């Protein structure tokens with residue numbers, strides 16, 4: 001399989017002959033890894049259940065975890081999910097890699113579309129599925145809003161959106177997501193929204209919508225052809241817990257669950273208990289949001305950028321993203337990612353991604 005070199009490896013190569021100014025110690029602003037301590041109550045739930053390491057975890061996940069996730073979706077998005085409409089997963093990365101392989105396996109001319117620039121796993125999944133890829137280019141001109149022509153939509157078997165978006169930090173409204181739901185029904189493709197940044201928002205009155213809500217608004221209350229992914233990694237500053245879920249179309253999920261029993265990446269039982277605690281609490285997420293908000297206030301002062309609706313990314317326009325990245329490292333010991341490492345079709349040229 002011919003995978004692209006991962007962006008962080010490309011970055012290491014770009015910086016290998018650059019000597020950083022070690023007078024500064026700001027660290028890496030490249031990786032989407034929250035830099036806070038995982039809250040104590042989550043760590044305690046993990047320790048209190050450590051004796052359960054003796055058990056094999058079931059692929060379907062513990063009822064307590066599923067209930068906590070259903071509770072989160074209900075509280076946050078006012079969507080009441082049935083147990084058959086959600087599967088707890090080992091973070092969302094594994095799903096993004098294996099779900100397309102599952103969904104595209106039987107297709108004659110497998111075709112997947114995803115937003116560009118993108119989280120690199122989408123492309124890995126396309127390659128592993130031997131699928132034709134349609135890049136949904138997000139540009140300043142289209143306000144970073146995903147659009148495809150009817151001709152392109154006709155070809156799609158799976159479409160992955162990612163709003164709130166990594167790395168552009170763009171958001172999509174409930175109405176616009178609803179339009180995508182209608183397209184998924186009209187052209188009969190599986191529509192996924194990767195919503196792992198939905199909880200890193202900054203205005204209670206303008207919270208990112210979920211594709212699940214949009215589906216109901218669009219009259220598709222059974223979520224036919226619609227799936228969302230969400231994750232605890234960003235919201236709880238706990239990427240090491242590896243807790244996420246896929247939710248939506250029960251018919252697709254039933255078949256995917258069967259596939260997952262073979263994939264075998266069930267979450268260890270103590271981690272599931274800790275994850276259930278994390279999904280059930282909002283106070284700690286509120287605390288993290290406030291810190292990110294302060295960071296964006298600083299970014300506004302320093303870079304003159306507006307705070308986005310959500311995410312912890314800045315997609316900063318620069319003249320030459322490679323030269324900018326090298327100079328920033330050399331002069332201030334700060335690592336950022338050239339936008340071109342995260343995009344195809346020359347799209348990230350003139351941008352850097354700052355986490």
Ligand SMILES: Cc1ncc(COP(=O)(O)O)c(C=O)c1O
Pocket residue numbers: 032090091092093094119162166194196230231232233239242243244
């Ligand atoms: C857009 C996007 N989707 C998914 C993930 C995967 O997150 P996890 O596997 O921790 O749930 C990330 C992580 O950086 C991401 O940026």
